[in-house]
Amino acid sequence: MFEFIIEPLTGSSGLVWTLLVLVVVYYLWDRHQRLKSLPPGPTPLPLLGNLLDLASNDQLETFRKLRGKYGDLVTLHVGSFTMVVVSGYDTLRELFVKRGDVTSDRPDIYTFKEITRRHGITSRSGPEWKIHRTFAMGGLRDFGFGKKSLEGKIMEEVEVFLNVLDEKQGQAFNPDYCIQTSVANVICAIVFGKRFEHGDPRFIQLISIINENLALSGIAGLLNLIPSVRHIPGDPFQCGKVLSNAAKIYGYFGRLIDIHRVDYREDDISDLVHVYLKEMKKREGQDTSFTDLQLVNTVADVFVAGMETTGTTLLWAILFFINNPDVQERCHEEVTRVVGEGRFPSLSDRPQMPYIEATITEILRRGDIAPLGMPHATSKDVEYNGYILPKGTMLVTNINSVHTDPATFQEPSKFDPTRFLDKDGKVYGTDRVISFFFGRRVCMGEALARSELFLFLTSMVQRVRFKPADAENMPPIKGTVGITFKPCTFDCVVEKRL
Template sequence: MLATAGSLVAAFWAALHLRTLLLAAFTFLFLADYLKNRRPKNYPPGPRGLPFVGCIFQLDFEKPHLSIQPFVKKYGNIFSLNLGDITSVVITGLPLIKEVFTHMEQNILNRPVTLIRERISNNNGLVFSSGQTWKEQRRFALMTLRNFGLGKKSLEQRMQEEAQHLVEAIEEERGQPFNPHFNINNAVSNVICSVTFGERFEYQDSQFQEMLRLLDEATCLETSIGCQLYNIFPWIMKYLPGSHQTVFRNWGKLKLFVSDIIDNHRKDWDPDEPRDYIDAFLKEMTKYPDKTTSFNEENLICSTLDLFFAGTETTSTTLRWALLYMALYPEVQEKVQAEIDRVIGQKRQASLTDRESMPYTNAVLHEVQRMGNIVPLNVPREVAMDTNLHGFHLPKGTMLLTNLTALHRDPKEWATPETFNPEHFLENGQFKKRESFLPFSMGKRVCLGEQLARSELFIFFTALIQKFTFQPPINEKLSLKFRMGLTISPVSHRLCAIPRL
């Protein structure tokens, strides 16, 4: 009896001891989290977050760019928003954005690196790198893209040829309902692939179609709640299934795809006759055998993949929005077609020199970009040193988000901010540039493919609207609902491309 009572007491004490230890551990973690994330003096105001996860559950992950807009009304044009372990500040309004990206830019040239991004690229490549790596890779990419045709007639001809391939692929649909997603992705991607890989891929190429599908899925999932939780609790999430595992798997397959192309290049590589970006990079690597620069195998893979991603996703998504808007606004489509018929006619393809003579078409493309708003909070920056902004203290390491959503829908800047209206970019019938239009960002880290993207949008769009009238399928209702990811893209939909006689 005494032995039994003693065992019960010992068990009770052990359980109590364990509970005390757990309680002490949780108390310590909460206290450490509070001390780590407490607001410094003069820190921008913002919503109070929960321990460890910050404000992520105050955001709607299907439309986070919209769910932060009430915070602007409540806290002003500079407010803080802690996302798990990341302290971020959101800036709103054209005067503030211009000030930050001109007078403060030297302090915000870096990219913040989330744990998920660190695992994918580890400060390599063009988009998410910082410091010396970014400077070297961007300078080399700009030089190489120019050498292989950017801004020259040769690359424009490749765009025209690819536009013709896309027209022929859509003609095969014979006016029946079809999903334009991956044909457009393939066409746009072929332009950058011709520069990076030295080849284009047929629309029936099953391996390349799979690469485009993996890229699309990874782009969509990288902003999911599962990936955000990985950034906060990597030691737990790495053992659990979820969207983060799909993202890692997809980027791994995409890296292997690029690595195989690099290996094939090496088989017949002639350093004196570079055929494309990969050949040029391989030659650059031979200049630095001691590996004192960022010109190494991992950066070759990541930079090539960044060009592939950026050169495919943003332009193709914008084109998909453009065709959707044409189907939803037939009166706008008719005006574009009238301008095409008047300036180009039906027999020849548009060239970039036609753009100045086609102000309405140019205005429509800009309005598609404004309304499509595909990178709603800009690509984030990181504050490299303690900085003062309008009396607020931004500590080193703060992530800076630019509220392009509010800028592109600002009633002070746009006559009808919530309505698709090409007149926003017209004045007395002529195209008008708008200072409050920043889809490619601004400053030293402005999108390096801006010129390429603008050219592609004009060539592809005019080729398609010249040959087809895009309409909703009978008994199917089109909408402007979107899918959130690294970019905002239209939800899956079908169109009818009716050949023009």
């Protein structure tokens, strides 16, 4: 009965067939050994892998359950990806701080490979990433990061924002756009050397399509893990919309860069774009990664990160204030005691406002702005706790697992700033709030974001009080997961204090 196998092996092509069988057998054996060495996880189905395990509407809850069953490292297989979800503070620090030299690459997901074409800062890996991150950080420091002059830029937008709130008094309105415009203008001043009016229709459209793409381009979404879904007729997963939006975003930034080219003077370097253009001119004729594509992607990275994290945190702040008026009033009392009513708060007041600092920390924890961070990848095989994470493994940083850990935060679903104050009223325990992550991929704009959060929040509670648009129907503490975790749309009413 085995003649159909034996016969080909005894003919002139026997050697070829033997080698082919051996290669297949070795491949299957090697694959089995590699899978066996991976951390545990649910059994993948043929063709589908673990796609059904990720099909839940609440991905964070899915990862929470998987962690409870399998531990801090959970392996999932989707499409061509081997994905390991990393949970728990100690495990995250071990892999991304102590072993950051081999866990800081980016995986070959669609967003990085096809949309940004691995340019900019967020999408790059290896030596070129280090070069451009260092260069961008130097440029950002030149135009405000870590300097007193940055406070002036932030306060300009704070005052504009408060004027917009004055115009909204007594009206029910969604605070999303006016917050994002104000925060975006801070980064615009650094990157483009200009600001945009709150009613600018093109700027409104830019922010709108950025928000749409952030919602559609989830890190563990189908487009990233199974990019072939973009070919399904009718575009049910809105892949075409993501690509169309990306083209519009790059087009907008490209036009601003072109204006800078026309106005460029080597002795007048007034913003980050000018810094890049000067470097590009210096390298003309060389084989360099300082290209037009790199510049537009760097601008997009800095702009989106600078706008989204802080803007979303401030939206959560308003939502928490509405639902916790006692916290809002206590913040107001502390600002009034330290600053009074005759001037705006300053960064120099921060050490005297522990309750404000604790409140900002609790907003970052409970709001959980980036619950899954940005995906990493291993640059070579990594051994950890007896498991092998092969080169190219996609690592999902489950930051949510830290912020919702009941072993660290009692009643983690409760909003309570006092959990970060000791018996003497001093701030403590904030190291377990890792919204900006840590290690080599720590957020470049953390210092800017923290300054903005302090100045916006203290100025807000000093001057206005936020109330629900309908006291009988309080806006729920709920959000939607995209690249960030953003509050569901809500309306509020502002009441002037001064």
